Amino acid sequence: MPHYAMSLPHAPSNAPKAGDDRFRQAMTAxxxxxxxxxxxxxxxxVNPALCALLGYRVDELRGHHYSEVTHPDDLAISQHLVAALVSGALASVDEHKRYVHRDGSEVWVQLNVAVMRDEDGTAxxxxxxxxxxxxxREAGMKLSARAEERSAQLDASHRQLQLFADAVAHDLRAPLRSIESFSALLNERAAERLNETxxxxxxxxxxxxxxxxxxxxxxxxxxxVTRxxxxxxxxxxxxLADWVGAELQDADPHHRAQISVQPGLQVEGDERLLKLMLNQLMHNAWKFTCERSAARHAAAQASAQPAGEPEPVRIEVFGERSGDRLVLSVRDQGTGFDMRYAHKLFEPFQRLHGPDQGGGHGLGLAIAWRVVERHRGQMRAHSQPDAGSxxxxxxxxxxAGEDIPNA
Structure with missing residues (x-):
């Protein structure tokens, strides 16, 4: 916000006198x-440096009003600042301000103004x-222009990369569908004629x-979820958690489920993305709980002990308000993981379990992390091997809006 210099038509009695050599020497130097x-x-x-800055002689400034060399667009703000300084609403001003040089050009300055008062507090x-x-300012404007140009180049690069990724994904789906379809037909029609290998x-x-x-x-x-x-x-x-739980049970009816969801968990956000986040977290809990249950069932059978029915899938979704944030937790009783490798959890393609342990493509938690990040949130995990997560x-x-829209 611009600011402006000010003064009285006649010097107050306690203002520095023209004969004060030390003051004049300091101003001149x-x-x-x-x-x-x-x-x-x-x-x-006024001192020589100010005259050189604005292009005027001392006699062309002294005795004249500051508004004569103040940029016209800044005059209204200047008047408000003068009033604030005199009233005491502002003790001083330290801002950017525009003046007009004698040749008509703009002169940007860092202006510091302090008001001097007498013993009674009168300005x-x-x-x-x-x-x-x-x-x-010129350097900053050039830097800003370069930054905007670079940002535009990055946006264009991101768009090209996204188009490429979409095209690759689309083109790969067709041959994959053929592989899946023909291999399924082969299994149906010729499985009996094939040997075990x-x-x-x-x-x-x-x-x-x-x-x-x-x-x-x-x-x-x-x-x-990124774009x-x-x-x-x-x-x-x-x-949403109840909805996701019902979908998981419908997709895998062979496993009994005990899904507990605390009511009243509400926030502001994008419903589609938050459902996707819950789907990733609860699906993660589901598959590793099923894997643990299956492993225990197989171990019981191998030891010739009564295996009984597989354990039900237990998932808890609960939370509490902490200040202006909701702390939401998804707890399972699955295989768990070693916390030494927790730093890899939310990175794409990082898996702490192999396919035989229920590990997937390594993108589920990265998707959930991105959703949380876009909502200006945080995510963390705690687990112990064979004790759930x-x-x-x-x-x-x-x-508060999106944090990193183009990350």
Missing amino acids: SNIGMAIVSIDGIWLE QYFISHMRDIRGE DRDYLARIRAAASRMTGLLAALTELSH TQMRIAPVDLSL TFTVELPVVS
């Missing part, structure tokens, strides 16, 4: 523009210091095609 300005806005004293005059910042090869082909299809879907999903426009609205996370998400209750 200074390479920063200095002035004494009256409360009415008249230049009482007497102003002392102003003005430093030329035109070079700094050939059936194993065929199963591997079908499994690899299925994993590739899942990976492409996850990559598309990660791209979507889609957020639609902020009140979101009932409890309702808890994923905790902190989200603003009231949305």
Whole structure:
């Protein structure tokens, strides 16, 4: 916000006198523009540096009003600042301000103005210091222009990369569908004529095609959560968690489930993205709980002990308000993981479990992390091997907008 120098039409009795050699010597020697300005806005004293800055002689400034060399667009602000300084609302001013050089050009300065008062607190005059910042502003503008140009180049690069990724994903899906379809037909029509080794090869082909299809879907999903426009609205996370739990049970009816969801978990955010986050976290809990249950069941059978029924899938979704944030947790009783490798959890393609342990493509938690990041939230995990995991998400209750829209 610009600011302006000011002064009285006649020097107050306690203002520095023209005969004060030390004061005049300090003003004269200074390479920063200095002035004494009256409360009415008249230049009482100006130093050579100020005259050189504005292109005027001393006699062309002294006795004249500051408004004569102030940029017209800054005059209204200047008047408000003068009033604030005199009233005591402002003790001093330290801002950027525009003056007009004698040749008509703009002169940007860093202006510092202090008001001097008498023993009764009455404003007497102003002392102003003005430093030329035109070079700094020009450098800053050039830097800003380069930054904008670089940002535009990055945006274009991101768009090209995204188009390329979408095209690759689209083009790969067609041959994958063919592989899956023909391998399924081969399994139906010729499985009995194949030996055990050939059936194993065929199963591997079908499994690899299925994993590739899942990976492409996850990559598309990660791209979507990164670039889609957020639609902020009140979101009932409890309702979304119930919804996700029902979908998981429908997709895997062979496993019994005990999914507990605390009611009343609400925030502001993008409902589609937050459901996707819950889906990734709860699906993660589901598959590793199923894997642990299956491993225990198989171990019981191998030891010739009564195996009984597999354990039900237990998932808890709960939370609490902490200041202006909701702390949401998703807890399971699955296989867990070693916390020494927790730093890899949310990185794309990082897996702490192999395919035989329920590990997937390594993108699920990265997708959840990106959703939380876009909501200005945080995510962390705590786990112990064979003792389950808890994923905790902190989200603003009231949305503050997106944090890193183009990360």
